[in-house]
Amino acid sequence: MIETHWIIAPVVLPAILAPLLAWVMRHDIVLARSASLAGAGGLVAIAVGLLNLAAGSGEQVYRLGDWPAPFGITLVLDHLSAAMVLLTSVLGLIVLIHAVATGWDNRGRHFHALFQFQLMGICGAFLTGDAFNLFVFFEILLIASYGLMIHGGGRVRLQAGLQYVVMNLAGSTLFLFALGTLYAATGTLNIADLAVKVREIAPEDAALVRVAAMLLLIVFAIKAAVFPVQFWLPTTYSNAPAPVAALFAVMTKVGAYAILRFYIIVFGPDVAATGTLPEKWLFAGATITTVIGAFGVLGARRLMSMISFSVIFSMGTLMLAISAFTPDATLAALYYLLHSTFATAALFLVACHILARRPSADLLHASPPTVQNGIFAALFFAAAIGMAGMPPLSGFLGKLVVLKALIPWEHAEIAWVVILGGSLVTIVGFARAGSMLFWKSTAEPVTEPEEDAPEPEDAPRPATALALAPAAVCILMMALLSALAGPVTRYLGVAVAQLYDREGYIAAVLTPPEDGDRPVDAGIALEAEEAAAQEDVTVEDEDGLTTGVIEEVGQ
């Protein structure tokens, strides 16, 4: 029992650390850095422990306040959430080292506090088993990400930040509407309980729950940057500090994760009320997203914006795999998800180094080669290979496994054309950019400084090994994902099996704990009421007048 307390640790650790960073350590950057790094390292350790815990058994349920589900908030640790928390913590640590080594953390206030809050928000969103609590964590990660996004300031960045926060606040508002509707239709907010209640709703009475399902889909689509609510992403990511954009690689995945959770467990295709409606919309959106992303990579004029579009492309691919909603495709999606996170982070981290040293900033123009041109070229080449889905990094295998998993699907042809065609466009886009940045630039004349001229103060300095390491580690992660694809997918296979074992999830969450001393339901009075309500429904169904009329209108 003791070990289950660790489930809350990924939230509590940063939640306690962050205020300390903001309050006690804000005047001492060295102290803040050490504490923040230690915290991020500790988070990785906790996440590894949780992965072990999850791998050892089925779903682990943590009942906050010791209240039984569905009344209190529950956290659910299963293979999937453990993997996502580990992904977050590893990425967090990598990005944090980069930010510290490049000095990005010192360009504004409170970077470390916001960073820890951000990690807390993301981990909390992955762990929660409650729809409203998910909303709360969406808020946390949104507000923290806004702070990180505008870190360091600058006119364009602040403008882009405003657009980001406005769009996502609109999404949060919609999230509330959706939750209100969902609660009004089902009377509960616990995900497992929702899964039960949604299936009890007769299809002819399902209008409200259908609306809730669609609104929620849009909410998650905003996070995951799926068409038509992806417009915010390129502006935001391309203007965010590059290390922050690298951390955001896992934020889009929160949307993808939420879609997996909700549309497999709660609104699966077996639910009479919603059927395949969300899937169809998601498929359509994902298709266009993929196309837009690929086109953007080719058409972008700036490096950061090109990388941002490649994020959209990879999210589209991921969403195509998700929208098939079969265990095979979900497994493929999860593998691709891991890959895409590191690919995105690698590109942004490499871009960070390049931008810091190029006189023409991030415009894709040839300008004289910078220091360490060769190293940056090699890193960019590797990261781009990963993102564009070329071997030997995991992007290639990820693409293959997605394509293969989609073969039996009814939309397979469209998905294939989009993914393969998009890949080609992306490859061409990256090749153009890389050859412009690293090859053509060598043909540019280097203006030799005069002998006695003083060293210009802002002359690009070579990156230290420590500063280069995070980007290299991201690439290494892709290589490892590729080499260890077998063990990784074995683990993910269990995660998918768990995810599709709805009954198992429901039982794990809703079965009251044996040693609990809390009442486990609302008592006899409620049951009687429920029975009465049930009777009412049956009676009303028999005359069927109202429903019939509404159905006619619907047609």
Place this chain on the structure above:
Amino acid sequence: MGGAGLLPIIALLPFLGALVPGVMIRAGRNAAATFTAIPTFLALLMLLTLAPGVMDGQVLQKSFSWFPPLGLSASFMLDGLGLMFAVMILGVGLLITLYARFYLSNEDPAGVFFTYLLLFQGAMLGIVLSNNILMLLVFWELTSLASFLLIGYWRHLPEGRQGARMALTVTGGGGLAMIGGMLILGDIAGSYELTDILQAGEAIKASPLYLPALILILLGAFTKSAQFPFHFWLPHAMAAPTPVSAYLHSATMVKAGIFLMARLWPVLAGTDPWFYIVATTGLITMVLGALIALFKDDLKALLAFSTVSHLGLLTMLLGFGTEAAAVAAVFHVLNHLTFKAALFMTAGIVDHSTHTRDIKRLGGLLTLMPITAAIGIIAALSMAGIPLFNGFLSKELMLEEASHTSWWESPWIVPVLATFGALLSVAYSFRFIVHTFLGKPRDESIDHPHDPPFGMWLPPALLCVIVVAVGLFPAAIAGPIVDMAASAVTGTEIHTHFALWHGITPALIMSGIAIFGGLILLALHAPLDRAWLATPRPEAKRLFDGAMAASVRGTRVIAEGLHSGAISRALAVFVVTTVASGLIAFFGRGLPEVSRPLLPIPPVAAAGWLLMVAATLSVILLHRRRFLALVVISICGLMVSIGFVYLSAPDLALTQITVETVTILLLLLALHYLPKTTPADSSVALRIRDGVIGVSAGVGVGALAYAFMRRDVPSISDYFLENAYSGGGGHNVVNVILVDFRGYDTFGEIIVLGIAGVIIFALMEVLLRGRAGRRLRNWAFSEDRSRDRHPLMMVVGTRVMLPIALLVGVYILLRGHNNPGGGFVAGLVFSIALLMQYMASGFAWTMDRQRWEYHSLIGWGVIIAGLTGAAAWIFGRPFLTSAYGYIDWPWIEEFEWATAMAFDVGVFLAVLGAVMLMLYSLSRMARYAGETVNLEPMDYDPSQKSVQTERAPQERGVPTEGEEL
């Protein structure tokens, strides 16, 4: 299966070896070349130890699990075909390494070059050793990447960069198509192992997916092997250093497509689609390539198109689908490798010593560079298909096969075109010989051409030895190899009987025609060349560049045009999508029966409702006048609060009213620094559009709310009512929900507030350092200020209020668990009390008197709440588990304590801290703008005659540089 374990080692050796030259980048050409040759040589050696077994018909296999859900395994296989290709790759690799050592100049980064070369070698070796078609794809794409790097090796040359991109685009695109084809192929066969797929030929040909799979795979093969219409990338790839051209773009990589077609020959060949697609493409490519080659003046371009032509020949042979044709193809692969690699190296040597590759400038090199000339002439004669050289033998076999192949019921087309192709081939081969080596030097400016050092001419010379040896003794030397490889291709036992003389056969006659015709053509070359140059021809590069530029322009519109960051458009799309999908979802199904009756509307409610509607409409009308709009908005907030009171939700009402007050006050303060009016910056049409969208969203939300407010659904709320006191120790259910049932949510929300405070602080810091800060400093702040900024009544009033308000706050905090109130409201009440001081007595005055850091308030709040939650761990309970009990204070009365109270204190502190930090940020702005600290509590004190407002400038509250607050 002895020795199969060596296969993965052989495949990995070049990759491992690739690390060394890269690391030794500064060690010079000799070291780099040596360390390239070592792994190559070792791999070759290991391969040769396996050769005897394979030649006996063994198939070696070694497999490791890699990615089971995908069907991908690290599975290696060595059979006759693989062995032949592997030896070719490694053998030529060795020669190229030696050649490149002398070819590269001192300035070229040799380490990088040899690293790329080894990467390519490993990838190519992987293709021919793969037993898993997905792993084959991995290596396939790797060759494209390595080729990209090698073509662009001289990165300062635009041709190199463009050629590299073009090659990557075409072969990469083909590779992607092939991914599709291979996945379908494996799906039909039920396995991705080649050994399984080769067994499933019948099933595959019978499958309805055969044709799509075939087309997709052929797209991959054709692009890689430069078949028409994808041939155009190969000549542009010649911008690479010549060793690369010799190795990748004639000997090995471009043969990958041929290899693949041969590998899958038993599975895919022999059908009509196969014949018509493959043989036709091959035939066209062969003739077209040869035709263009004849008119190319650049030695490497001539050889490149000749390679295209020969690849077409190979494709055509495989396309015929007969065993004999397959044998001919295998034999020609071997022969083409030898003479073409030698020719490229010759061209490289000529280029190296004359500094030109223009045939029209060359000539008479036979006397100046005899060794080079001898090599070039032997190889070119073989290419022309002259007897006694190996090219003759395979060309005869090809013509033989062509002579009895009928195409679309016509027996003439294939033989005639094949002969024509051979004729052109003779013509350009002799042009290469005659115009380069014979005659007199044509351009005197070429400075003393001379033979290269030994290391540079040895590799092509060795290849020429093979050319002649095979040409003279084909059965003895090439026979066993071709038998072995061809048996592997066709899946049947093949025994060839090569001989120089077969008697007078149709092939011999065709060959004769080709040789004589070719020589005649060469004699007529000058006029033909003029005619050729005068004819307009589609130029692949221009078309490709045009298409590329057009796509970039097109995609730019979609990408950057649509994602310009216009927030109103993004929001409009979002809202329209939401409303539309909501409508579609809603009208797909019905609603449950209405179960709540409508309540009567008393006049009070109606009045409140009307007020709210009126206020909302006023905001629309007045929103350009910001102060006014803010006041009107506050009416909405008040009405909502009153609505909560009316509907018996005192907690919500309290919260709403305090939140409302704080927000409006903060907004008012912030507005002080903003323009007081909003300019009209959108057109009427746009506003109407936005209005329609906005109204539709509002109506949608309203309708949705109405729909669910009319219906009862059994919910979890009864549980809260029943257990709030027994489980949470509180009578105020709302508060127990906030701090206990869903305390975790509250914990999250106070963190959100805290973060918001911190962000505003951080943002202010950045802003004040930047342009905004400078503007503030130069703002004529004092001019628009009232003489009585701190009115007496307000100052006195707020100060009297302060202790009362604080007391009320504490009271609300303490009673919260059982009566309306709680930490959140209390925090806000405190904030309001302090806010009032700021407003009444000025930022600076109040700042001077506050001693707590607001950061610490947030910190304490979150940490107290967190630690309260964590304290439950000590008792083995989950985070945030509450406990409560009673404590009897003697002489007073019994008190209830609950851990949730501590949590609520945390909430209180965090809320207070966050609001005050926001206020503090605003006050920093004020002090930046030059707000002064008044010495006296109020500007105008009637009890004193004079008015003192300003201290000396140095005492102004403007923070100095680096001051931290």
